[in-house]
Amino acid sequence: MTARDEAEMLAVIGASAMEDLFADIPASVRYTGDLPISGALDEAALLRHLRALADRNADFDRYASFLGAGIYDHQIPVVINHVISRSEFYTAYTPYQPEISQGELQAIFEFQSYICELTGMKVANASMYDGATALAEAAALASGATKRKRIVVSRAVHPEAREIVRTSARGLGLEIVEVGCADGVTDLGALSAAIDADTAAVLVQTPNFFGCLEDIPAIEALIHARQGLLVMSVNPLSLGLLESPGALGADIVVGDAQPLGIPASLGGPTCGFFAVTEALMRRMPGRIVGQTTDSEGRRGFVLTLQAREQHIRREKATSNICSNQALLALSASVYLSVMGREGMREVASLNLSKARYAQGKLEALGGCALPFSAPSFNEFVVKLPEGTDISALQAKLLAAGYIGGYDLGRTYPELAGHLLVAVTERRTREEMDGFVRALEASL
Numbered sequence: 001m002t003a004r005d006e007a008e009m010l011a012v013i014g015a016s017a018m019e020d021l022f023a024d025i026p027a028s029v030r031y032t033g034d035l036p037i038s039g040a041l042d043e044a045a046l047l048r049h050l051r052a053l054a055d056r057n058a059d060f061d062r063y064a065s066f067l068g069a070g071i072y073d074h075q076i077p078v079v080i081n082h083v084i085s086r087s088e089f090y091t092a093y094t095p096y097q098p099e100i101s102q103g104e105l106q107a108i109f110e111f112q113s114y115i116c117e118l119t120g121m122k123v124a125n126a127s128m129y130d131g132a133t134a135l136a137e138a139a140a141l142a143s144g145a146t147k148r149k150r151i152v153v154s155r156a157v158h159p160e161a162r163e164i165v166r167t168s169a170r171g172l173g174l175e176i177v178e179v180g181c182a183d184g185v186t187d188l189g190a191l192s193a194a195i196d197a198d199t200a201a202v203l204v205q206t207p208n209f210f211g212c213l214e215d216i217p218a219i220e221a222l223i224h225a226r227q228g229l230l231v232m233s234v235n236p237l238s239l240g241l242l243e244s245p246g247a248l249g250a251d252i253v254v255g256d257a258q259p260l261g262i263p264a265s266l267g268g269p270t271c272g273f274f275a276v277t278e279a280l281m282r283r284m285p286g287r288i289v290g291q292t293t294d295s296e297g298r299r300g301f302v303l304t305l306q307a308r309e310q311h312i313r314r315e316k317a318t319s320n321i322c323s324n325q326a327l328l329a330l331s332a333s334v335y336l337s338v339m340g341r342e343g344m345r346e347v348a349s350l351n352l353s354k355a356r357y358a359q360g361k362l363e364a365l366g367g368c369a370l371p372f373s374a375p376s377f378n379e380f381v382v383k384l385p386e387g388t389d390i391s392a393l394q395a396k397l398l399a400a401g402y403i404g405g406y407d408l409g410r411t412y413p414e415l416a417g418h419l420l421v422a423v424t425e426r427r428t429r430e431e432m433d434g435f436v437r438a439l440e441a442s443l
Contacts, residue, residue, distance in 0.1 A: 068422025120246025131256030184372030211379030240348030261335030
């Protein structure tokens with residue numbers, strides 16, 4: 001914009017100077033100094049500056065990551081970026097008009113179909129913001145379906161997800177009861193005592209935040225004996241090996257699709273999935289894409305069974321979720337389609353076997369121990385020598401080229417001095433051995 005452009009615009013609106021535009025704002029609250037920022041940069045200088053800022057991030061291309069805790073470094077097939085970079089997908093918003101949105105609708109329909117096959121559930125929706133908000137929506141659905149207000153949540157569920165459940169529950173008037181852990185999994189005795197006739201659902205995560213596998217058949221028996229619902233939050237990649245939640249008696253299955261071909265992107269965005277039994281289908285939040293035929297008998301796709309507040313009477317709505325992560329759901333669909341059944345089984349097996357290798361190496365380190373005996377998938381807890389400064393340890397690991405694990409003391413005071421370590425299929429034997437050597441040298 002030139003000075004002449006500015007003068008012409010001010011003349012059109014009848015202002016003599018730029019300051020006239022702020023005349024209605026009291027002078028006492030206006031900022032009168034110069035903002036503490038650099039002067040204007042030309043395009044080349046700006047790009048250099050932004051690259052320098054970006055290079056300060058510890059990304060997965062330059063560092064071997066052993067940090068999980070909800071976001072993981074998995075292999076992303078190159079075909080995914082090729083598909084989602086097509087403008088008809090990355091510019092698509094809400095497919096309200098099916099006559100011009102068949103491609104987007106079919107892509108979402110395929111995502112729903114994959115999630116149903118993966119989880120063993122009857123119906124899935126067109127994705128949620130992420131796994132944590134999906135869990136909060138599951139608690140709300142359970143309360144509405146059972147007409148009960150008590151939600152029992154395992155303390156082994158991701159701490160951030162539990163916070164979001166609590167935040168959502170305040171507006172809905174739900175009572176949240178947390179149950180502690182024993183040996184890295186939900187304490188079944190405490191869980192049994194917490195479930196009563198007013199309990200709408202039990203919320204569990206498996207593999208849980210500590211990487212351990214929960215005893216789902218035992219938990220299912222406890223909650224269903226009281227006619228409550230079983231809500232499972234799962235790592236979708238683990239389902240390449242583990243029994244499906246549907247076969248284990250889950251009523252609602254949620255999770256984050258980030259392991260399915262979605263980059264970590266410094267923490268997001270990701271994509272949540274949400275699947276239910278047929279009995280709960282009409283209470284599901286968000287959108288569902290259905291398959292139909294048009295007036296000429298051709299297969300087509302439409303939005304259907306929308307129980308959100310934009311489409312039905314507000315007081316009847318099950319949720320106010322009004323968007324979905326369609327582009328990232330497409331990433332997950334492409335991932336699942338190119339991997340197939342055998343590919344999913346193979347990558348899950350690699351995660352399991354490599355994590356076992358790393359566990360053995362770390363357990364052999366002097367002063368280190370594996371505190372939990374419960375089986376795990378690709379994430380596990382390591383107890384470090386007494387008095388270890390984990391922040392200093394992580395800085396040393398980073399200097400050696402490794403992104404260390406998660407300091408559990410940040411969210412579980414009783415686990416201070418414990419490190420949550422994630423090992424995915426991308427980690428090589430050399431990287432795992434190097435990580436163990438760097439950890440040993442830093443202790």
